[in-house]
Amino acid sequence: MNPARLIEYWPQLWEGLLVTLQISAATLILATPVALLIAILREARVPVVNALLIVAVNAVRLLPAVIVLFFVFYGGPQLGLSLSPMAAAIIGLSVMGAAYMSEDIRAGLSAVDRGQYQAARALGLSPARIFCRIIIPQAIPLIVPPYMTRAIIMVKGSSLASMVAVGELTAAASRASSITYDPFTFILFAGALYLIISGALVLFQAWAERHLRRRYRLTPGGR
């Protein structure tokens, strides 16, 4: 282990860290609205749409993320869709993330009592208003913990981008290790950076949960 080498390879590692943060942020920003839409459509139970979504979501969840990334990056050109490694990685990881996340969100939405829909409808609220004003506020405190767990999994998943030639943090650390034969310095350092990122997300989660509890006046430790 030789921390002095970190300085020598710092530019690559820093670049890798930035790419990792970019991929993580991009996949979260892309996957969240898609996952929310899928979850709402599935909760609405429109016959054909529902069946199609069940098949699509479970097909993606069945496959290894590496295969999904290969589909986008290597299979894309065959469909006339040539993407840069970075774009392919972000699309592939967003698809994966959205599929898993839609299930997390759906679980939260379906935990809200069915009677609430009926009561809101009886009061003459439109479906859109029911969702935005009645269901979502009650579901959000239930969705935040699994959502943040999923976000941390997606940050870790950004390392898979290295499988389609994106020079993110894992790729940078492994390249430096293979040149210097010093995995102890580089891989442990990269691991520490990942732990810091997920640690920051855990702190954010604690803050968000506290905030939501106050906002929705929930009793501590349950509702």
Next chain:
Amino acid sequence: MELDFSGVPTVWPALLRGALVTLQLTVAVLLIATPIGCVLALLRNARSAPVRGILMTLSWIFRGIPPLLILFFAFFALPLIGLKLNPLPSAIVAMSSYMAFYFAEAFTAGLNSVPAGQWQAARALGLSPTRTLIRVILPQTIPAALPPYISHATEILKGTALAAAVAVPELASAAKRVFVVTYRPLEILIVAAAIYAVLDAILLILQMAGERWAARRRRGGRT
């Protein structure tokens, strides 16, 4: 664009060999990580505070950094500490190390679901700690821990595709090796995805059988 599967029979043996390696990797990790996970879970309930602290920290580290980084670490670091392993055993060591901690979490939750009073009651009846564990605690722990255990186990299969990055000739890397020659990535990836789906389906059937068994045990239908 039209899909052309006429080349698939020629490359089928290569894909099948990859699938076999995937299966080997999955089974090996399952067999190694499960008992280690059990021991880790039992140690988590140890009386010594340092042991508990060290295990919690290790669990946080192994579950907090990307699996791919752990695979790279094993690939580069094991030879340096005198363990010259082939890619496959090296990947088995890496995957078992982090899966053991995921399993330990599932088992710990199961152990904690048994009320502490049962230990005291068993001691009052004169049972030795080993007998208490085997005859009283574990029969109640296993049904509670089984569903999360199996869901982690299915993650192993999908996780094996990461081993492609450290030169293990499993299914994802076999597929890649084939399609860089045939220039028909979509067809090959569809076949590979279908093989993963079949392997997944086998695990899914086991999962459903296991969950039904666990649900029956939890209700106390069978004693």
